[in-house]
Amino acid sequence: MYCKNCGYKLGENAKFCRNCGARVQETEENITTKNLKRVKATYIKDSGELKITYNEKKFDTSRIKNISIEQWAYPFLNKGIKWNGLYEELKDFTGCTEFILQFDSDEESFATIKNALASQPVKLVGTNNTVTIVYSENPFSTRITINGKVFDTTLLQNRCIDEWIQPFQVREVHWNGIFKELEDYIGTDKYTVYFMGDQKLMSYLIDACPETVSIFYKAFKVHQKSKTLPNIGNINTEKINMDNLTDMAQKTVSSLKEKINNTTESTTKTSSTETNNQELSMKWYDFLSKYGMIFYMISSCLGVVFCIIMMSMVGFGTDYLIYALCYVASAIVALKIRKRLLNFQKDTNKILTIYFSVCVAVMAIANNTTLRVARGPFIPWLLSQIVVIILIYLNYTYFKKREHLFCN
Numbered sequence: 001m002y003c004k005n006c007g008y009k010l011g012e013n014a015k016f017c018r019n020c021g022a023r024v025q026e027t028e029e030n031i032t033t034k035n036l037k038r039v040k041a042t043y044i045k046d047s048g049e050l051k052i053t054y055n056e057k058k059f060d061t062s063r064i065k066n067i068s069i070e071q072w073a074y075p076f077l078n079k080g081i082k083w084n085g086l087y088e089e090l091k092d093f094t095g096c097t098e099f100i101l102q103f104d105s106d107e108e109s110f111a112t113i114k115n116a117l118a119s120q121p122v123k124l125v126g127t128n129n130t131v132t133i134v135y136s137e138n139p140f141s142t143r144i145t146i147n148g149k150v151f152d153t154t155l156l157q158n159r160c161i162d163e164w165i166q167p168f169q170v171r172e173v174h175w176n177g178i179f180k181e182l183e184d185y186i187g188t189d190k191y192t193v194y195f196m197g198d199q200k201l202m203s204y205l206i207d208a209c210p211e212t213v214s215i216f217y218k219a220f221k222v223h224q225k226s227k228t229l230p231n232i233g234n235i236n237t238e239k240i241n242m243d244n245l246t247d248m249a250q251k252t253v254s255s256l257k258e259k260i261n262n263t264t265e266s267t268t269k270t271s272s273t274e275t276n277n278q279e280l281s282m283k284w285y286d287f288l289s290k291y292g293m294i295f296y297m298i299s300s301c302l303g304v305v306f307c308i309i310m311m312s313m314v315g316f317g318t319d320y321l322i323y324a325l326c327y328v329a330s331a332i333v334a335l336k337i338r339k340r341l342l343n344f345q346k347d348t349n350k351i352l353t354i355y356f357s358v359c360v361a362v363m364a365i366a367n368n369t370t371l372r373v374a375r376g377p378f379i380p381w382l383l384s385q386i387v388v389i390i391l392i393y394l395n396y397t398y399f400k401k402r403e404h405l406f407c408n
Helices: 028-034 086-094 106-115 178-187 197-206 247-277 283-314 318-343 348-368 378-401
Strands: 037-042 049-054 077-080 081-082 098-103 122-125 131-135 139-145 147-149 168-170 174-177 191-196 213-217
Touching: 028 283, 037 086, 049 086, 049 106, 086 098, 086 106, 098 106, 139 178, 178 191, 178 197, 191 197, 197 213, 283 378, 318 348, 348 378
Parallel strands: 037 098, 098 122, 131 191, 191 213
Antiparallel strands: 037 049, 077 081, 131 139, 139 147, 168 174
16 A cells, blocks of 8 residues: 555555655545444353343343353354354344444453454454553654554654644644544554653643543563662761771771672662663664665665676576575565564564674675675775674664564
8 A cells, every 4th residue: 555645655554654644545444444333242251141232222142041152153053043153143133244343351252252253344342452652752752552563653753742642633634632543443442551651741641531541651671680789788887997897807898888889880870771761762763664674675686686697797607596596585584674673573673683694694705705706905804894793783782772662
């Protein structure tokens, strides 16, 4: 799918264009979804009690009494009683082929119904919906995931929290406020929000929060753990008279003074690390995800062209064919990594480091064997390789500090 305003390629669930900020025009499928009828179902697994209502009408569930959910989710025939499956029964009950089913139950039962209705034109909505909001003001950055899926926040970038909580309009693009947008995306007004950022800013969300929504604070993970030392901070070594002590006692007091100083320095460093973890710059991430990986894809394509030219000049060779295939694989992997970066998927930093390392290794082998590129003096070449390795390590460290953001 592409933006009709600028032609930029859009993500699967994008609501705004990442390039120009224009709202993505809704497809016919999305428009009809808003007008679907809603069926409410409540299921208690322990007692097997099921209640289904539609427009204040109650659905007769006597045929599936004492029948497990794993059975009545699908069609069955039991002692002359015929059941057409949950979807067909609700279709006859509502008179609609497409509808929204709000199913309130435990996670296991919800998963069973989800599998049973996977191929049916039903929008299944549960009450155990989780929203995670990662917000920073240095610079203004907002990341949102809903039930593990990335929510498009292009319109919210470079905007403070008290702006996007309320509705606003930018030219033809209209934002309905964070809670209304989340409700439209999830399909229900019942969900739980976990906020990650400055605790003082939670008051903006709490003041505007509807009664059906719950909000909790979620702390950042601190990767650097401070070592636990004995509680020696209350010892006042200044009042100890060193002249009246033996040599052994003087050494003990001196050792205590050093431990107290080291404990103070360690506490200060840990406190500084925790503060910095909450205000992490995302400029390198934005550059790498938008332009850096595209550069690697283009470079790989040019490598393929180079190998084809060389084979046409010196004749077909297995070595050039192998490197051409490596370049093709590099372009495909770069495209996959870019998608993982944009979707904040887990272990992206490790995959990125492995990719860069393999690329450097392959190029070093190629330049010194098949491609026979003039290397020049050994020491400058070796220093250049060391610099590349250092850059790869710095990139890994950068994403390691932001590993808590990649949680999908």
